[in-house]
Amino acid sequence: MKCLLLLSALILSSSAIAQTYAIRAGTTIDPGNSQINRQQILVIEDGFIKQIGSQIAIPAGAQMIDLSAYWVMPGLMDAHTHLSLAETSTDTQPLESTYLRESTAYRALRGIRNATILLSAGFTTIRDVGNSGDYAMEDVRRAIANGLFAGPTVIDSGKIIAPFGGQSHDIPPELGRVWTFDYLDADGVAEIRKAVRTNIFYGAGVIKLALDNSAYHYSLEEMRAAVEEAHHAGIPVAVHVYGGEAADVAIEAGVDSIEHGFDLTDPQLKAMKAKGIFLAGTDYPRAHLDKLGTAGGLIPEPSVLAPKIIDRLARAHRLGVRVVFSTDTVDDMPGRTRADMMFDYLSVWRAAGISPLDILKSMTSEPAQLLRVDTTRGHLAVGQRADLIAIPADPVADIENLRRVEFVMKDGRPVRSPSGAVPPLGSRDR
Ligand SMILES: [Zn+2]
Numbered sequence: 001m002k003c004l005l006l007l008s009a010l011i012l013s014s015s016a017i018a019q020t021y022a023i024r025a026g027t028t029i030d031p032g033n034s035q036i037n038r039q040q041i042l043v044i045e046d047g048f049i050k051q052i053g054s055q056i057a058i059p060a061g062a063q064m065i066d067l068s069a070y071w072v073m074p075g076l077m078d079a080h081t082h083l084s085l086a087e088t089s090t091d092t093q094p095l096e097s098t099y100l101r102e103s104t105a106y107r108a109l110r111g112i113r114n115a116t117i118l119l120s121a122g123f124t125t126i127r128d129v130g131n132s133g134d135y136a137m138e139d140v141r142r143a144i145a146n147g148l149f150a151g152p153t154v155i156d157s158g159k160i161i162a163p164f165g166g167q168s169h170d171i172p173p174e175l176g177r178v179w180t181f182d183y184l185d186a187d188g189v190a191e192i193r194k195a196v197r198t199n200i201f202y203g204a205g206v207i208k209l210a211l212d213n214s215a216y217h218y219s220l221e222e223m224r225a226a227v228e229e230a231h232h233a234g235i236p237v238a239v240h241v242y243g244g245e246a247a248d249v250a251i252e253a254g255v256d257s258i259e260h261g262f263d264l265t266d267p268q269l270k271a272m273k274a275k276g277i278f279l280a281g282t283d284y285p286r287a288h289l290d291k292l293g294t295a296g297g298l299i300p301e302p303s304v305l306a307p308k309i310i311d312r313l314a315r316a317h318r319l320g321v322r323v324v325f326s327t328d329t330v331d332d333m334p335g336r337t338r339a340d341m342m343f344d345y346l347s348v349w350r351a352a353g354i355s356p357l358d359i360l361k362s363m364t365s366e367p368a369q370l371l372r373v374d375t376t377r378g379h380l381a382v383g384q385r386a387d388l389i390a391i392p393a394d395p396v397a398d399i400e401n402l403r404r405v406e407f408v409m410k411d412g413r414p415v416r417s418p419s420g421a422v423p424p425l426g427s428r429d430r
Pocket of ligand 1: 080081082129328
């Protein structure tokens with residue numbers, strides 16, 4: 001009976017994407033190959049890009065989508081999100097207040113809401129790196145994957161692994177280990193291996209460790225254990241680290257990405273390049289930093305941090321480090337969606353002197369490699385999943401045009417169109 005139910009669910013969801021589409025695109029951009037072409041036809045079948053070219057015979061029965069006045073490119077990616085978390089870590093409101101006020105279920109609901117907003121804005125793949133209670137983002141990932149909601153492909157870290165104390169400070173002993181709502185305490189090689197396995201068991205697609213948030217940090221031996229354990233399971237390792245000796249340990253251990261990395265020196269960036277380690281720099285714009293303050297002591301003063309971030313991003317790019325768009329947005333500003341706020345980060349990339357085409361790479365083909373989805377996503381190419389967006393103005397001429405996404409296709413299914421937004425329902429609802 002269970003098998004029958006499962007089978008009927010599969011048929012339902014596959015029938016929803018069985019439609020063949022032929023897209024007439026004014027201009028196509030494949031940032032990863034620096035390819036820009038005019039007057040292209042894309043044939044989308046069973047969720048995949050089947051053909052691209054200027055002289056393509058449109059298959060009988062295909063539904064035409066006219067994007068001849070648009071720039072069509074692969075869906076966007078953000079390598080560092082916390083979709084189930086909201087504005088809790090300000091100077092006046094500590095991160096721990098989340099544990100008192102929000103259940104894992106509530107956080108999952110926020111996660112799915114933000115996920116649908118992001119998809120509608122053009123983000124078709126995101127990597128969520130923790131702070132989701134008892135694996136809320138795993139349920140968000142499953143709900144989207146099972147067709148309950150239309151949302152981006154979610155790669156989730158599960159709980160953040162850290163030395164004793166998570167990212168908390170000054171918690172009185174009688175309160176107990178409140179941080180374990182969001183963190184796994186792991187000290188020593190054996191505990192780290194167990195923590196990595198625990199997250200993988202619950203569905204993690206990336207392992208996230210917080211390395212230098214305390215007076216103590218992981219040793220090389222501990223970090224190597226995390227990397228070895230994750231890589232055995234085919235899963236990359238992302239490490240929260242600002243710089244210093246802890247960054248040396250992360251780089252030496254061969255992690256896959258350094259998150260934040262605000263204090264990275266040129267020699268450290270060069271070592272990252274040599275080892276193919278990505279920088280997910282969470283490059284906050286000044287306006288967001290001003291609102292966050294020091295985030296309860298988690299980050300330096302805005303006047304110090306803002307110019308430092310621009311300088312570090314510029315140096316990393318100049319030295320050839322693989323940089324990925326990564327926002328760490330957890331704030332909500334009145335009248336603005338989380339997607340609006342993520343696009344604010346483009347101003348930092350522009351200030352760092354990075355060209356629009358390179359920024360687009362950092363939002364498509366580069367994160368696809370870091371997230372290990374590059375064989376199916378991140379390019380505009382035959383054989384890739386049809387995760388596509390269309391914009392009525394050229395993002396290579398002005399990267400800010402990314403804010404104007406009017407068409408989104410996810411896995412071969414239009415979820416937003418210029419003629420009117422398609423409601424963000426999943427394939428089960430059709
Ligand atoms: Zn973060």
